[in-house]
Amino acid sequence: MRTAKISLYDLFEDIPKEKREETRLSFAISNRLDELMREKGLSKKQFADAIGHRPSEITRWLSGEHNFTIATLAMLSTFFGHPIITVNSR
Numbered sequence: 001m002r003t004a005k006i007s008l009y010d011l012f013e014d015i016p017k018e019k020r021e022e023t024r025l026s027f028a029i030s031n032r033l034d035e036l037m038r039e040k041g042l043s044k045k046q047f048a049d050a051i052g053h054r055p056s057e058i059t060r061w062l063s064g065e066h067n068f069t070i071a072t073l074a075m076l077s078t079f080f081g082h083p084i085i086t087v088n089s090r
Helices: 008-013 017-040 044-051 055-062 070-080
Strands: none
Touching: 017 055, 017 070, 044 055, 044 070
């Protein structure tokens, strides 16, 4: 068996910073959705039915790999009555 001669840290360093930030934000959004769903006691199916989407789409949203539009984020914030993301202005 061969052993890797490159560390995990080195592998991550090869990923462009923008892609790492995109991934971090995507997972933060999916974690926030999961948190809000749990607070409301909603299953994927109940949530999907409430917003007129399919449960499979909710699964994609919770995977951390979905590219949300601003319109979808606004709809979700309105539905939950809490922001999904916040933008700091200076």
